[in-house]
Amino acid sequence: MKLTELFDKGEFVITGEVGPVKGCLRSTAGSKLPQCAQEAELVRNVVHAVNVTDNQSAVMRLGSLAASVKLKERGFEPIYQMTCRDRNRIALQSDLLSACSLGIDNVLCLTGDYTSLGDHKTAKSVFDIDSVQLLKIAKGLNEGHDMMGNALTQSTNLALGAVVNPNFEPLDLQLLKMEKKIEAGAQFFQTQAVYDSAVFEKMVKKTEKFGVPIQYGVVIIKSPQMGKFMNENVSGITVPAWIIEEMGKVAKQDRKKKAIEITAKLIREIKPMVQGIHFMPLGWADIVPEIMKAVSSAA
Amino acid sequence: MIGTTPKPFEEITDALKGYDKIAVIGCDGCAKVCMTGGSDQVAEMAEKLKKNGKSVLFAMSPERTCYVGKTKTSLDPQLDKLKEADALLVLGCGGAVQITRQVLENYGLTIPVKVGLDSVGHMDTLIMGELAIEQCQECGECILNETGGICPVTKCAKSLLNGPCGGAENGKCEVDSKRDCAWILIYNRMAALGELDKLRRFMEPKDYSKMAKPRRLNIKERKVE
Numbered sequence: 001m002k003l004t005e006l007f008d009k010g011e012f013v014i015t016g017e018v019g020p021v022k023g024c025l026r027s028t029a030g031s032k033l034p035q036c037a038q039e040a041e042l043v044r045n046v047v048h049a050v051n052v053t054d055n056q057s058a059v060m061r062l063g064s065l066a067a068s069v070k071l072k073e074r075g076f077e078p079i080y081q082m083t084c085r086d087r088n089r090i091a092l093q094s095d096l097l098s099a100c101s102l103g104i105d106n107v108l109c110l111t112g113d114y115t116s117l118g119d120h121k122t123a124k125s126v127f128d129i130d131s132v133q134l135l136k137i138a139k140g141l142n143e144g145h146d147m148m149g150n151a152l153t154q155s156t157n158l159a160l161g162a163v164v165n166p167n168f169e170p171l172d173l174q175l176l177k178m179e180k181k182i183e184a185g186a187q188f189f190q191t192q193a194v195y196d197s198a199v200f201e202k203m204v205k206k207t208e209k210f211g212v213p214i215q216y217g218v219v220i221i222k223s224p225q226m227g228k229f230m231n232e233n234v235s236g237i238t239v240p241a242w243i244i245e246e247m248g249k250v251a252k253q254d255r256k257k258k259a260i261e262i263t264a265k266l267i268r269e270i271k272p273m274v275q276g277i278h279f280m281p282l283g284w285a286d287i288v289p290e291i292m293k294a295v296s297s298a299a
Numbered sequence: 300m301i302g303t304t305p306k307p308f309e310e311i312t313d314a315l316k317g318y319d320k321i322a323v324i325g326c327d328g329c330a331k332v333c334m335t336g337g338s339d340q341v342a343e344m345a346e347k348l349k350k351n352g353k354s355v356l357f358a359m360s361p362e363r364t365c366y367v368g369k370t371k372t373s374l375d376p377q378l379d380k381l382k383e384a385d386a387l388l389v390l391g392c393g394g395a396v397q398i399t400r401q402v403l404e405n406y407g408l409t410i411p412v413k414v415g416l417d418s419v420g421h422m423d424t425l426i427m428g429e430l431a432i433e434q435c436q437e438c439g440e441c442i443l444n445e446t447g448g449i450c451p452v453t454k455c456a457k458s459l460l461n462g463p464c465g466g467a468e469n470g471k472c473e474v475d476s477k478r479d480c481a482w483i484l485i486y487n488r489m490a491a492l493g494e495l496d497k498l499r500r501f502m503e504p505k506d507y508s509k510m511a512k513p514r515r516l517n518i519k520e521r522k523v524e
Contacts, residue, residue, distance in 0.1 A: 089504060111464040114456050114474045129504045132461035165465030173486040176498055177462030192465050235466040235473035
């Protein structure tokens with residue numbers, strides 16, 4: 001089911017991110033379930049849909065569309081992530097037509113991490129169009145025409161998602177772009193990871209009037225090292241000292257328990273402000289159901 | 300100007316392998332400003348080549364080697380020596396190399412023309428003799444009127460036209476933490492001008508056909524053909 005239909009019904013929409021594998025998915029006799037499918041299985045009972053990343057962090061992997069289709073075949077609702085980094089406007093439009101033809105109902109339109117952050121640093125970055133333009137183009141395909149105004153034999157029917165970073169300073173500039181995304185066609189938003197409910201509240205106060213559903217983005221902090229690493233290396237995310245300290249206090253084998261506690265606390269604080277949660281578990285998908293259990297048991 | 304950096308000397312000697320009599324041509328335009336191909340660098344290169352066992356027939360820097368007329372005027376008096384040359388080494392941008400080749404062809408000379416520099420783009424000099432930065436892509440449809448005189452096509456790593464990506468931190472770009480986020484610069488500039496509302500306008504995808512190579516400029520008609 002399209003995410004927009006879930007939001008329209010008033011559902012609190014939970015999604016989880018999975019990263020396609022670095023390799024192909026041709027099944028052979030005795031082949032194991034690929035990791036992205038394993039991760040999706042771990043959250044099957046708690047999420048409405050799974051985001052499938054598009055060569056995340058500019059690291060070359062299985063295509064988001066192929067992985068989305070494979071997950072759909074396994075009964076998941078995929079959100080096909082599409083970035084502007086690797087394809088020009090012809091390829092992006094063509095892939096949106098392909099996605100819809102292959103049964104994909106949701107697409108998340110992103111700019112994409114820069115090529116130099118990934119594992120093919122010498123590649124030519126494309127960025128022919130930006131995420132606002134991609135949303136407008138995708139909306140046009142839904143309405144039956146390509147970006148040049150040429151009629152399609154059949155329109156796409158895709159729910160269009162976008163991202164916003166509440167940590168961005170100046171926030172008003174980020175929200176100016178968010179408004180442009182809404183005008184272009186964005187129907188729901190997923191946020192960058194936020195670890196401070198005050199930061200989130202500041203954004204929500206300004207975005208409430210936009211009337212679009214927002215899912216709170218959650219990246220589970222797995223260790224104090226990861227928190228420090230993210231502060232030093234991941235732009236646009238700040239992990240507060242208290243989380244790093246708390247994770248540092250517990251023994252290694254108790255970290256998952258602590259991560260459940262911390263993440264559930266953050267979600268409880270932010271939940272009343274949003275219309276859903278988007279998990280980016282980065283390998284710890286197994287604790288997502290327990291986090292949600294902890295959230296609801298305390299409610 | 301066109302920015303240039305010197306190629307490693309080993310790469311130059313490799314390109315000149317098998318050629319003995321060399322003429323060195325610099326450029327007293329952009330390459331002089333970059334201190335890579337002005338009269339001084341051309342003289343230095345001639346000395347290095349001599350030490351490397353080459354015969355240097357002559358070394359000179361035309362006023363602007365990318366102007367066919369100026370290059371021809373500089374080379375005309377050297378025509379006899381040029382006829383002896385096994386190869387030319389040009390310390391100029393890629394344009395200077397190709398104009399030099401064309402001048403030689405116009406003389407009826409088929410001599411290899413080698414390049415001693417790497418061209419690195421349209422550069423604006425911030426500090427003479429120290430620093431130049433890239434600020435213009437020559438995209439063929441300037442949008443500086445809409446962006447407070449700061450070019451996102453060039454100064455944003457992703458050439459975003461409708462605002463920043465989410466990656467900037469402390470005002471710096473996710474690609475290079477030493478570089479300012481172009482969109483934050485634009486935002487601050489538009490705020491100072493009292494024109495923030497203008498940033499709300501949807502910017503259409505760029506017409507990259509205007510950058511389709513190779514462009515041809517009709518100077519008389521003042522248009523790209």
